[in-house]
Every structure is written in structure tokens, then in C-alpha cells.
Amino acid sequence: MIVKPPEPPFLDAWRALHARAHMPLSDEVDQMISRMVSGFQGEQSLAYPLSLLPSDFDIYYGLRLPSIESFFQIDCLIVHENFLAILEVKNHRGTLLFDTARAQLLREWEGKTETFPDPVLQARRQRMQLLEFLGDPSLPCEALVIAANRKARIAGDLPPDVLRPDMIPFYIDSLMYDSPLIDKTFLRKKLLQAHCPAETDVLKRMGVNAADVLPGVRCKDCGRLSMQRVRTVWHCVCGAREKRAHLSTLEDYRLLFGERITNRQARWFLQMQDSRAVHHILKKNTVRSEGPNKKKVYFLR
Numbered sequence: 498m499i500v501k502p503p504e505p506p507f508l509d510a511w512r513a514l515h516a517r518a519h520m521p522l523s524d525e526v527d528q529m530i531s532r533m534v535s536g537f538q539g540e541q542s543l544a545y546p547l548s549l550l551p552s553d554f555d556i557y558y559g560l561r562l563p564s565i566e567s568f569f570q571i572d573c574l575i576v577h578e579n580f581l582a583i584l585e586v587k588n589h590r591g592t593l594l595f596d597t598a599r600a601q602l603l604r605e606w607e608g609k610t611e612t613f614p615d616p617v618l619q620a621r622r623q624r625m626q627l628l629e630f631l632g633d634p635s636l637p638c639e640a641l642v643i644a645a646n647r648k649a650r651i652a653g654d655l656p657p658d659v660l661r662p663d664m665i666p667f668y669i670d671s672l673m674y675d676s677p678l679i680d681k682t683f684l685r686k687k688l689l690q691a692h693c694p695a696e697t698d699v700l701k702r703m704g705v706n707a708a709d710v711l712p713g714v715r716c717k718d719c720g721r722l723s724m725q726r727v728r729t730v731w732h733c734v735c736g737a738r739e740k741r742a743h744l745s746t747l748e749d750y751r752l753l754f755g756e757r758i759t760n761r762q763a764r765w766f767l768q769m770q771d772s773r774a775v776h777h778i779l780k781k782n783t784v785r786s787e788g789p790n791k792k793k794v795y796f797l798r
């Protein structure tokens with residue numbers, strides 16, 4: 498049974514930052530978005546092979562557990578009363594060479610060869626961390642890598658700890674022992690209690706300051722951040738005209754900085770000088786406000 502289903506990555510804040518960052522930050526954010534989308538697709542590709550397992554398996558996706566230094570994350574954990582299995586999911590496209598002798602994964606894609614750290618070692622590291630977290634180094638625990646992308650081609654031999662998704666049920670079937678060693682109910686409580694969702698503050702995650710975020714009202718047609726308000730209509734140099742362009746810009750603000758905003762912050766982000774006009778926009782598009790006139794804080798919807 499699926500105890501913890503895969504969670505789709507929340508990308509809105511990442512997309513807002515992508516639209517409002519200079520190079521090279523914008524490039525880094527773009528890569529981050531691709532990684533998250535690919536990771537989620539990889540996890541989803543396990544759904545069918547894992548549905549073939551008997552119902553006495555507990556399946557956890559995306560556990561993030563405390564370790565001595567900080568946290569470690571497990572793409573998928575399978576718990577049976579006889580054993581644990583960690584699945585480190587790789588969703589790379591292209592031609593993959595698992596070069597375990599040199600502790601690397603080579604990927605050839607669109608004429609380029611990229612080198613990645615050996616995912617088998619990554620899975621083994623997670624095993625050490627998990628057993629330490631559980632306080633019992635003797636528990637039987639498999640550390641496996643899943644080459645999840647069905648379009649990927651494997652060059653050379655598949656190392657023993659690397660599986661394609663369709664191999665999972667057969668491999669798991671070979672791991673059954675006679676005596677139960679694991680208390681699944683105890684483990685369920687311990688894992689779910691300790692799970693700590695990843696930081697959702699994207700600025701914090703990328704280690705960037707507010708000053709690195711580009712302000713300005715975003716044009717839906719061309720993506721420029723330079724729309725100018727003329728009376729009540731926003732004008733872009735590309736010719737676009739929009740009455741409510743400030744709404745998506747205030748939404749970007751909320752995603753990046755949170756729901757609290759002052760008139761001064763809104764003037765910066767909307768690139769407007771007229772504090773009265775900004776006050777009208779905020780009054781109309783926030784749920785409530787707090788504090789006296791000059792120090793008033795508005796709460797974005």
C-alpha cells in the first residue's frame with residue numbers, strides 16, 4: 498500500500514523567480530525546475546511496477562529525514578516485514594553508461610556527454626543514513642538505483658544494483674526471507690513523524706537576496722518586466738495593453754516574499770511612484786491590512 502504518495506513539485510514560485518532573475522541565476526533556476534519535473538516523472542514511472550507488489554508492502558515516496566548534518570531524501574522506500582529497499586530514481590534521457598569502476602554515470606544526449614556522480618553510491622549513502630536514523634545497522638536494507646526513463650538506452654552492462662522499472666517486482670520477490678524482522682507499524686509512525694518537507698522559500702533555497710529579484714510589471718505577451726501604468730491601463734513597449742497586469746505581478750511577489758506587503762514594497766515591485774495609486778491597487782487586491790497609515794501592512798490574497 499502507498500503510505501506516502503509522490504507529491505508534484507510546487508513550481509509556481511520557481512517560475513516566478515525564473516522570470517525575475519538575471520543570468521546566471523535564471524539558468525540555475527531553469528535547471529532546478531527541469532530537475533524537479535524530471536524527478537517527479539521518474540517517481541510516477543514506478544507506479545505501475547510497484548502496483549504489482551502484494552498489498553503487504555508499505556511504499557513511501559519523497560521522504561526527507563533528519564541526519565547528523567542536516568537532512569537526507571529518499572525518492573522511494575519500500576518496507577516489507579522482511580526487509581527495506583531504497584530506490585534512488587534517475588530519469589535521465591539519452592544513452593547511459595553506469596561506470597561504477599570509476600564511480601560515475603555518463604550520459605550522452607543531443608551530441609553532448611555529461612558526467613554525474615555514481616547514483617549507486619548515492620543510494621548506499623542513503624542506506625547508511627536510514628539505518629543510522631532507525632538506530633539499527635543490522636536491518637536488511639537494499640540500496641537500488643532505478644533507471645526510470647523508458648526511452649533511455651543503457652550502454653554496457655547494467656550493474657547488479659541498477660534496475661529498469663519493470664524489473665522491480667521480480668527483484669523484490671527474490672528478497673523474501675522466512676522470519677519477519679521489521680515492525681511496519683512502528684516504522685510507519687517513526688518515518689511519517691520525522692518527515693520534514695523541503696524548504697518552500699525559493700530565495701532561501703537558492704541563497705539569493707531580495708535585491709537580486711527583478712521588479713516590474715510583467716507583460717504576458719512578451720515577458721518584459723517594464724509595463725507602465727497610464728491612468729488605469731498597463732502599456733508594454735511590445736504594444737500589449739492590459740488592465741489587470743498588476744495582479745500576476747502581485748502574485749509573483751506573494752510567491753517570492755510571502756503575503757505581507759507595504760505600500761513602499763509595492764511601489765518598488767510595481768515600479769510605480771504614485772503611492773495613492775498603489776494604495777488603491779493594494780486596497781482592492783488584498784484580503785486585509787494592519788497598522789497605521791504610513792506603516793500599514795497589506796496581506797495579499
Ligand SMILES: [Zn+2]
Binds near residue numbers: 718719
Ligand atoms: Zn510586452
